[in-house]
Amino acid sequence: MPELPEVEVTRISFADRIAGAQIVEARMGKPLRWPLNCPPNALAGMHVLAVRRRGKYLLLDLDQGLLLVHLGMSGSLSFMLEPPAPGKHDHFELRTSQGVLRLNDPRRFGAVVFAANEVDPVAQRLLGKLGMEPLDDGFDAKLFHQGLARRKAPIKQVLLAGDVVVGVGNIYASEVLFLAGIRPSTPASRLSRPRAARLHQAIRDVLTRAVERGGSTLRDFSNAQGEAGHFQLDAMVYARDGLPCKVCNAPIRTMRQGQRSTFFCGQCQNA
DNA sequence: AAAAGCCCCTGGATGC
DNA sequence: TGCATCCAGGGGCTTT
Numbered sequence: 001m002p003e004l005p006e007v008e009v010t011r012i013s014f015a016d017r018i019a020g021a022q023i024v025e026a027r028m029g030k031p032l033r034w035p036l037n038c039p040p041n042a043l044a045g046m047h048v049l050a051v052r053r054r055g056k057y058l059l060l061d062l063d064q065g066l067l068l069v070h071l072g073m074s075g076s077l078s079f080m081l082e083p084p085a086p087g088k089h090d091h092f093e094l095r096t097s098q099g100v101l102r103l104n105d106p107r108r109f110g111a112v113v114f115a116a117n118e119v120d121p122v123a124q125r126l127l128g129k130l131g132m133e134p135l136d137d138g139f140d141a142k143l144f145h146q147g148l149a150r151r152k153a154p155i156k157q158v159l160l161a162g163d164v165v166v167g168v169g170n171i172y173a174s175e176v177l178f179l180a181g182i183r184p185s186t187p188a189s190r191l192s193r194p195r196a197a198r199l200h201q202a203i204r205d206v207l208t209r210a211v212e213r214g215g216s217t218l219r220d221f222s223n224a225q226g227e228a229g230h231f232q233l234d235a236m237v238y239a240r241d242g243l244p245c246k247v248c249n250a251p252i253r254t255m256r257q258g259q260r261s262t263f264f265c266g267q268c269q270n271a
Numbered sequence: 272a273a274a275a276g277c278c279c280c281t282g283g284a285t286g287c
Numbered sequence: 288t289g290c291a292t293c294c295a296g297g298g299g300c301t302t303t
Contacts, residue, residue, distance in 0.1 A: 073297055107280045
């Protein structure tokens with residue numbers, strides 16, 4: 001579910017409120033994608049200094065380490081002063097001096113992992129091969145083009161892979177390619193410098209707007225204050241199979257790429 | 272080295 | 288109503 005905008009919106013919605021808090025107690029429910037690699041008790045007493053994001057990972061900086069949180073497909077966080085009793089799908093919880101951070105994740109593709117710091121092998125295994133941050137100044141159009149140049153796979157799948165640029169998931173990959181006028185099946189290496197530059201700009205535009213709109217809520221996403229997002233209403237192609245293109249009226253088409261659905265306009269995206 | 276497939280898991284929507 | 292099937296916002300791992 002959560003792509004970069006949803007993760008960033010989540011981060012913004014609780015980072016300031018949890019900063020400075022001391023962890024009173026941590027508890028795990030059912031196992032997530034990876035087991036928490038330390039006893040939950042070991043986190044007690046530590047302080048949360050800040051919350052950062054790298055790709056789709058949330059990084060909780062602690063005074064004695066780093067907690068990496070991934071929301072997988074169906075995860076969402078909440079941060080509340082007085083939360084209700086844990087539900088069936090609440091699988092991780094940090095009780096702190098400033099509120100309770102809780103991870104709800106029905107499918108349990110999410111994860112919470114502890115590392116000593118960012119260069120710890122545990123962290124590097126997850127973060128080491130991530131590509132450029134699309135909303136950072138370091139996301140350079142020329143570097144982006146160079147990254148695409150050595151990949152022959154379809155551009156949609158190169159975007160999803162996250163080793164050239166991070167954070168673009170299944171919704172935003174379709175949206176970004178529509179905005180850039182690029183067919184999702186085009187081999188990444190076949191994009192000219194100007195077309196790669198156009199895609200580079202589309203990624204920045206779409207992700208920025210999606211963050212401003214509070215992310216996309218397809219079924220159950222909400223930020224840490226329980227608020228849904230609205231970007232799905234702005235989607236030009238995602239989940240619009242058969243509906244008229246908002247630009248040219250041609251029916252939006254769908255196809256499967258790497259076991260995932262892709263949506264595109266055959267008219268607006270013709271190369 | 273890169274690409275393609277598989278799989279982890281639960282739940283909602285759809286079809287018979 | 289019940290049951291089977293398909294699909295869903297991710298991504299690491301294994302196989303080609």
